[in-house]
Amino acid sequence: MTVEIHTLSNGFRVVCEVMPGLKSAALGIWVDAGGRHERADQNGIAHFLEHMAFKGTARRSALQIAEAIEDVGGYINAYTSREMTAYYARVLEQDVPLAMDVIADILLNPVFDTREIEVERGVILQEIGQALDTPDDIIFDWLQEQAYPGQPIGRPILGPAERVNAFTRDDLAGFVQDQYGPEQMILAAAGAVDPQELVKLAEAHFGHLPARAPANKATPARFGGGEARHDKPLEQAHFALAFEGPDYCADRIYAAQIYAIAMGGGMSSRLFQDLRENRGLCYTIFAQTGAYSDTGMMTLYAGTSGEQLGALAELTVDTMKRAAEDMSAQEVARARAQMKAGMLMGLECPANRAERLARLLSIWGKVPSLEETTRRIDAVTTGDVRDFGAEMLGRAGTAMALYGPVGGAPSLETLRERLAA
Known part of the structure; x- marks a missing residue:
């Protein structure tokens, strides 16, 4: 499978990967306009x-x-992250032009009807309320705020x-006028797609847009650190810890x-074995690494x-x-195998592959081959x-968020001293 990249004269980028044997395709527009591109008074507008x-x-x-999409058996959806907003669809091979037309339509021709704005405002307020009522969801927002304060x-x-x-x-x-220029957009597709046809569709729908720089560029991130403690009489105490990690x-x-x-990536991991299996201190425990274009976090x-x-x-x-x-x-070899298998299994799905194409092109300006990526994973030593x-662990910046009956929890400073001892 070969990745093809094409850039229109106005800066709009197209990236495509044909997956032989598939009868369906995933395609979408990824826009370099997420939460970190908002001004303080705009917080939440990218998601809205x-x-x-x-x-x-x-x-x-x-x-x-x-x-339009469901009549042909496909699906369409979108999501907002801190660095991007994505609008994507999954359809059968013959319906790629239709999906492209619908996605271009919602991006280029929204009416923003005032009645619909009020309806959706209520939906989003319900979504915010649901997040606030979900401890193992909202705690990560508090952790993010502590990691990157202000x-x-x-x-x-x-x-x-x-x-x-x-x-x-x-x-x-x-916000659309300021942040949705063609240079901020990437059309990514994977599966049963024709690269030449995809470029023609991109040219037809987006080639007329005038090039323009975004009005609000992302400011460089600085990992800070701090503690958020929310004491509430819940059944469980929720504990989250973050350390500064590398960027993407x-x-x-x-x-x-x-x-x-x-x-903390599976049942054989140290934290799972030590704290859950051997000591029975918890039901859920995990660790993960998240990365952005210029910073990263390891979260527990x-x-x-x-x-x-x-x-x-x-x-x-x-x-x-x-x-x-x-x-x-042995632990490193097992984790290395888990990482490679998880990546390769996930990329058997065209939607995941299209997202990878867009993400890598946005940050790196290119898409490294899977062979190159697996070589770099294999090269990591114990x-x-x-x-x-x-x-x-030796860095000064650490963030912690606590929620629930947390009065007996040690302070972040106490944990930092324990790490340094």
């Missing part, structure tokens, strides 16, 4: 705009948008309710991911009782500290993983 994309265009009503990348994607309540039609249209382009990203998998999460929270927090940092010294070759762990 994503919702409004399906609420009607100059050519189609909201129902007609849904019917920065766009640290703000919640949904935005605060008071901001969502204030957005107007002009606000939505203005850094060489150490592979060592970071392998370290996170070995620490666990849920436990208020009485056991202190022991769990202390043993978590003890286990991490010990792993930086004695992570075994020493690399240990060194990464020691370096990460």
Whole structure:
């Protein structure tokens, strides 16, 4: 499978990968306009705009948008992240032109009907309320805010309710005008697609757009650190810890991911075995690495009782500290195999492959081959993983978020001292 990249004269990019044997395709537009591209008074508008994309265009009503894709058995959806907003569809091979037409329509011709804005405002406020009522969801927003205090990348994607309540039609249209230029857009497709036909479709739908720079570029991220403690009489105490990690382009990203998998990526991981299986301190515990274009985080999460929270927090940092010294070759080999298998299995889905194409092209300006990526994973040594762990734990920046009966939890400063001891 070969990746093809083409750039239109106005800067609009097309990236495509044919997957032989498939009868369907995934395609969409990824826009370099997410939460970190918002001003403080715009927090939540990128997500609001994503919702409004399906609420009607100059050519189609909201129902007609849904019917156009579902009449041919496909599906259409969207999501907002801190760095991108995506509008994508999955259809059969012969329906790729239709999907392209619908996606272009919702991006280029939204009407932003005032009645529909009010309806969707209510939906988003319900979504915010649901997140606030879901402890193992909202705790990651609080953790992000502590990791990147006072920065766009640290703000919640949904935005605060008071901001969502204030957005107007002009606000939505203005964000599109400021951030949705052709140079910020990538058409990515994978599966049963014809690369030449895809470029023709892109030219027909987006080639007329004038090139323009975004009005609000993302400011460089600075990992800070701090503690958010929300004491509430819940059944469980929720504990989340974050350390600064490498950005998506850094060489150490592979060592970071392998370290996170070995620490908390599965049932054989250290944290799962030590804290759940051997000590019974929790039901859920995991570690993961998240990366952005210029920064990254390693995150740990666990849920436990208020009485056991202190022991769990202390043993978590003890286990991490010990792993930086004695992570075994067997653990690294297992984590490396999990990482490669997870990546390759996931990329058997054309939707995941299209997302990978867009993400890599946006950040790197190219799409490394899977062979190159697996070689870089295989090149990570046990020493690399240990060194990464020691370096990460030795940095000053650490963030923590607690929610529930957390009165007995140690402070972040206490945990930092324990790591340094």
